Amino acid sequence: MSMIHTEALVRRFRGGVIAVDGLDLDVEEGELFGIVGPDGAGKTTTLRLLAAIMKPTGGIATVAGYDTVREAEAVKREIGYMPQQFGLYPDLSVEENLNFVCDIFGLEGEERRRRIDELLGFAGLSEFRKRRGGHLSGGMQKKLVLASALIHKPRVLLLDEPTTGVDPVARRQFWEMLSELHSGGTTIVVCTPYMDEAERCNRVGLMYEGRMIVCDTPAALKRMLPGVVLAVSVPPRAMIDAEQALRRLPGVLDVQAYGDRIHLIASGPEIRPELEAVLAAEGIKLLDLRPVPPRMEEAFIYMIRSRGS
Amino acid sequence: MRTHASNIIRHTFAIARKEIWHIIRDPISLFLVGFGPVIMLIIISYAFAVEVRDVPTLVLDLDRTEASRELIERLDATEVLDVIGTADDMSGVERAMDARMARVAVVIDRGLEAMFPAPSGDLLGMVAQLAALAQVGDRGLPVSYIVDGTEPISAETAIETAIKETNAFLVERARALLDMLPSSMQNLPEVQRAREQLETPIALEVITHYNPEEKTLWDLVPAMIAIVLTMPAMSVATVIAKERDQGTLEFLVATPAARLAILTGKMLPYVLIGVFNVLLMYLAAVGVFGLPFRGNLLLYVALMALYEFACLAIGLFFSIVIPNQEAALWVSLMFFLFPGFFLSGMFFPIVAMPLEMRMEAMSFPVSGGVFISRSLFLQGVGLDVVWWAVGILIYVGAIMLALSVLFFKKRIA
Numbered sequence A: 001m002s003m004i005h006t007e008a009l010v011r012r013f014r015g016g017v018i019a020v021d022g023l024d025l026d027v028e029e030g031e032l033f034g035i036v037g038p039d040g041a042g043k044t045t046t047l048r049l050l051a052a053i054m055k056p057t058g059g060i061a062t063v064a065g066y067d068t069v070r071e072a073e074a075v076k077r078e079i080g081y082m083p084q085q086f087g088l089y090p091d092l093s094v095e096e097n098l099n100f101v102c103d104i105f106g107l108e109g110e111e112r113r114r115r116i117d118e119l120l121g122f123a124g125l126s127e128f129r130k131r132r133g134g135h136l137s138g139g140m141q142k143k144l145v146l147a148s149a150l151i152h153k154p155r156v157l158l159l160d161e162p163t164t165g166v167d168p169v170a171r172r173q174f175w176e177m178l179s180e181l182h183s184g185g186t187t188i189v190v191c192t193p194y195m196d197e198a199e200r201c202n203r204v205g206l207m208y209e210g211r212m213i214v215c216d217t218p219a220a221l222k223r224m225l226p227g228v229v230l231a232v233s234v235p236p237r238a239m240i241d242a243e244q245a246l247r248r249l250p251g252v253l254d255v256q257a258y259g260d261r262i263h264l265i266a267s268g269p270e271i272r273p274e275l276e277a278v279l280a281a282e283g284i285k286l287l288d289l290r291p292v293p294p295r296m297e298e299a300f301i302y303m304i305r306s307r308g309s
Numbered sequence B: 001m002r003t004h005a006s007n008i009i010r011h012t013f014a015i016a017r018k019e020i021w022h023i024i025r026d027p028i029s030l031f032l033v034g035f036g037p038v039i040m041l042i043i044i045s046y047a048f049a050v051e052v053r054d055v056p057t058l059v060l061d062l063d064r065t066e067a068s069r070e071l072i073e074r075l076d077a078t079e080v081l082d083v084i085g086t087a088d089d090m091s092g093v094e095r096a097m098d099a100r101m102a103r104v105a106v107v108i109d110r111g112l113e114a115m116f117p118a119p120s121g122d123l124l125g126m127v128a129q130l131a132a133l134a135q136v137g138d139r140g141l142p143v144s145y146i147v148d149g150t151e152p153i154s155a156e157t158a159i160e161t162a163i164k165e166t167n168a169f170l171v172e173r174a175r176a177l178l179d180m181l182p183s184s185m186q187n188l189p190e191v192q193r194a195r196e197q198l199e200t201p202i203a204l205e206v207i208t209h210y211n212p213e214e215k216t217l218w219d220l221v222p223a224m225i226a227i228v229l230t231m232p233a234m235s236v237a238t239v240i241a242k243e244r245d246q247g248t249l250e251f252l253v254a255t256p257a258a259r260l261a262i263l264t265g266k267m268l269p270y271v272l273i274g275v276f277n278v279l280l281m282y283l284a285a286v287g288v289f290g291l292p293f294r295g296n297l298l299l300y301v302a303l304m305a306l307y308e309f310a311c312l313a314i315g316l317f318f319s320i321v322i323p324n325q326e327a328a329l330w331v332s333l334m335f336f337l338f339p340g341f342f343l344s345g346m347f348f349p350i351v352a353m354p355l356e357m358r359m360e361a362m363s364f365p366v367s368g369g370v371f372i373s374r375s376l377f378l379q380g381v382g383l384d385v386v387w388w389a390v391g392i393l394i395y396v397g398a399i400m401l402a403l404s405v406l407f408f409k410k411r412i413a
């Protein structure tokens, strides 16, 4: 039995938007599962449906064996949910926020003290006990919410963009925390817009317009990219012109500028002569051209593009 | 494994504790909920307790005697009444009242002078007639008053002053006549008895029962206590919308906190604040305004806490069905304060309303609160008199809490 199981899960909003459109998903116990997708893809809605705080308009979902509609409160005892926005009280201190959650879960006395100390240490917030939630940095707020969501040692963690708006150092620390929880056996579903984060998951699902268009391990997803990724270097002044020219090239699936290089997804390496010809016709000097291993991002862009066409 | 009931209690205290933190953290809201009601009470009571002075008074003197002239002079000499002129007949009185030139009219019929004994040889007969004045009552008195009731507070003061002055006039004139008897008669038992009888005020019937000092402020203050106790309910009306706006509701509803507990937990601190306010206002009423407290203080606080609970339950319901803080605040303001002032019998006595409106007014919790507050404060009565208002409050509170639980979903959108 999967830890999370959905069948034809649908959420339609008034006004006709279908935020989740027939989702079939199974997440196994102990898995670290990533959901990626552009804004508005339905990631948040999916997590809310799993957290039993939103009713589906179709299909079913079970979390830790409980139905999210009929046994919503049982689901809530098993999960730790981290909303996309800061969900704790800005006027309460770090310690008070944690105490409140302990109050809810009935953690008392020595057990409570130990748990709070442990989580503050885990989240690196020990020196900020007295600081108000609203006065924490974005990264510390995220860690505080995670710590709060962990008070009752949930079997399932549902994290909605836990590192969005967080500096790179805090992001890394946050992922170290997730790795630790993952090795402790917690099932984690994490929504993220960052592809490098997706790479760290056991499996990743790509959501697009309410559907999960692919779902596999990062390595398998990258292998799905049919062509090759070529890194093209041109003089800095010619970057924009080069990008335009490459876009017009037949057999090019996507073009993306990264600093002084242009990555293009092409159907195969045989595109090379045409590419050189196009750049030469524009009077652009080709400095370097070499195949590079595909990134997650490129795999997803390809998949979304190929769906659109 | 804990039972469900103990979960609800634990969650209630968890939410209540958090709510207290919120209130303490925000000094302005702490001050407003903690001291706003007593400050409002003092300000409004002072504002309404304006001194009534120089109410324009018209006289229709059909007796045209020394006695009637003396009475008119006495009325004019009071601070409250100002005799602006005399009318020739009743239609003149009505015209002046309709034109609002006069707010009070005093009609002295023929027979005022005749109430006092004419000088004669029958001195003992005179004494007997004077003694009888003490029992005259308002039916036997050829003086009547007409008052414009559109401003009840000044009307009441004016009429009370006129009656008191008429009383004093009758008593003093009778005693002056007794004093004029020859000194040989002063020690007669009949004369002494007549003096004693005239000692107590003449039993004119329009006398306020539970407010013998005739202070309208005394009616006002207990009513205001009930009305300003709706202020915490207005704060509660914003609590759910506030959690929704700041995004904390999403975290809260994803925890196993029980629905009922979230709602009662949010109310509990405000009930305690209400009790604190009641005690503070009780002290202000007694200390600042000199009201006597005639009831049982413990019962008073308990019933006011119940009343606060009913108001909070309504505020909470608004907070659940109105998704926006500002709108929730306005709706509760319009619901509690405006009809509160009018229906609570502060300006228009509830007994003067038609029956259906009376029922409606009484099922409006503020009216019940005003009724209970006045009854316990001034009349010193207990549950045997106010039980039905208590019943209405329990009913309203329970229904509104039940509706709140029904409408409050542990879901977003």
Ligand SMILES: Nc1ncnc2c1ncn2[C@@H]1O[C@H](COP(=O)(O)OP(=O)(O)O)[C@@H](O)[C@H]1O
Binding pocket: A013, A014, A017, A018, A019, A037, A038, A039, A040, A041, A042, A043, A044, A045, A046, B413
């Ligand atoms: N409460 C809501 N009411 C109406 N539409 C909504 C609501 N929540 C989300 N949507 C719509 O559903 C779609 C998916 O939103 P969301 O799940 O927030 O996507 P993501 O988290 O991937 O950015 C969007 O088009 C969004 O506008």
Ligand SMILES: [Mg+2]
Binding pocket: A043, A044, A045, A084, A160, A161
């Ligand atoms: Mg989102």
